[in-house]
Amino acid sequence: MAFVPPQAGYDRAITVFSPDGRLFQVQYAREAVKRGATAVGVKCKEGVVLAVEKRVTSRLIEPESYEKIFQIDEHIAAASSGIIADARILVDRARLEAQIYRLTYGEPVPLTVLVKKICDLKQMHTQYGGVRPFGAALLMAGVNEKPELFETDPSGAYFEWKAVAIGSGRNIAMAIFEEKYREDMDMDEAIKLAIFALAKTMESPTPESIEVAVITLENKRFEKVSSEKIAKCLEEAIKEAEEAEVEEENMDYSDLDNNY
Template sequence: MMGGNDQQAYDRGTSLFSPDGRIYQVEYAREAVSRGAPSVGVRTADGVVFVAMSRPSSTLMEAESIEKLHKLDDHLGTASAGHVADARQLIDLARRQSQGNRLRYGEPVGVETLTKFVTDHIQENTQRGGTRPYGAALLIGGIDNGEPRLFAADPSGTPNEWKATVIGGGRSDIQGHLEENWTEELSLDAGVELAIAALAAHDDEFEPTDLAVATVTEADGYRTVPVEEVTEAFEAAGLTVEEDDEGDEEEGADADADDEATDADNEE
C-alpha cells in the first residue's frame, strides 16, 4: 500500500525525481507532444526545410488558422508539435530574444544561442514549484554565419542538433525514413521531397493542402512555400494528388442545382 501511495506522490509532483530517477510530469509532457501532428526538419546543403502536417480537424475550420510553422527572424524559423498554446508562448519568447539581440548587439542571434536560451527557459519549468513542463516541442533552424543549422527542443529542455528529425506523432516511422535517405549533398528541393516522403511513411492519406512548408536559406531568408510548389514536391516524392472529388461534385451539380450551391458553400 505504501508503495502505491509513494508512486502517486511522485506522479503528482512537477519537480520531484522518482526513486528510479524519472520525472513523471516531463514524461507526460513528452507524451502530449507524441500525440500531436508531426513536424519534420531537414538540414540541406542550401538551407533548412520545415514541413508540418496541418490538416484541419473539421471541414468548417479555416486551414489558414492552423499555424505549425513560424518565422522567428529573417534567418530563423521554427516548427512546433504538441499543445499549440504552450508552443505559442515559447515562440513569442524566442521572437523577443531574437529582436532584443538585434537591438542590443546590432547583429542576428545565432541559431544555437537562441535554442539554448529557449531550452533554458523550458528546463526551469521542470524544477520550480507552481509550474508545469511545457507540453510542446520545437524545431529551430536557420542560417548561422552562412551555415544551415537545425536544433530540436523537447519538454525536458534538452537542445540537440540534428541533420534531419521529426517531432510529434509517428516518430519511429518518419525518423527511420529520414535516417535511410538523408545525405550531405541534399538540395533544398530534395529536402522538401524527403520530408514529405518521410511523413508519408507514417501516413500517406494526405494532400498537398494538408501540409505547411517553409525554407530558410542565406539568399532568401525565411520563406513560406506556396501550395503550387508543395504540389510539385508532393508529386516528385512519388505521391499522387487525388482529383476525383472535383469531378464528382460537377456531376452532382448537373443533376441538382441545389446540391451545387451547397457544395460551393462547403468549399469556401
C-alpha cells in the same frame, strides 16, 4: 482518511524524483508531444527545410489560421508538435529574445543562442513548484554562417540534427531519413525528402494538409513554400516510392526464381 498510493507524491509533483530517478511530469509532457501532429526538418547544403502536418479537424476552419510553422526572425523559424498553446508561448518568447539580441548587439541572433534561451525556460519549468513543463517540442531552424537545425525537448535538453522528426510519426520519418538522407542534397531534394517522410506518416496526405517553409543560405530569409510546389513534390515523392516498391517486388521474385 482516504488511502493515498505512495507513488502519488512524485507522480503529481514536478519537483520530486521517483525512486528510479525520473520526473514523471516531464515524461507526461513528452507523451503530449508524441501524440501531436508530425513535424520534420531537413538540413542541406543550400539551407534548411521545415514541414508539418496540418490536422484541420473541420471543413469550416480556415486553413490559413492553422499555423504550425512560425517565423521567429528573418533568418529563423520554428515548427511545433504537442500542445499548440504551449508552443505559442515559447515562440513569443523566442521572438522577444531575438529582438532583444538585435537591439543590443545590432546583428541577427545566432540560432544556438536562441535555442539555449528557450531551453533554459523549458528547464526552469521542470525545477520549481507551481509550474508544469511545456507540453511542446520545437524544431528550430535557421541560417547564420551555415544552416542549422535543432530539436528542443520538454525537459530543456536540445540536440542539433541533419534531419529530424517530432510528433506521432517520428519513428517512421526517422527511419526514412536514416535510409535516404544525403549531406550533398540541394534544396529541391531536401524539400522532396521532407514531404515524402511527412506523407508516409499520414493516412491520406494532400497538399492542403502539409505546410512547408525554407530558409536558404543565399538570402537568409524565411519563406513559405507554395501549395503548387508542395503538390508537385508530393506527387513526385509518391511516384518514386511506388516505383521503388515495384523494383523491390521484382527483385524478390527474381531471387525466388534463382532458388529453383
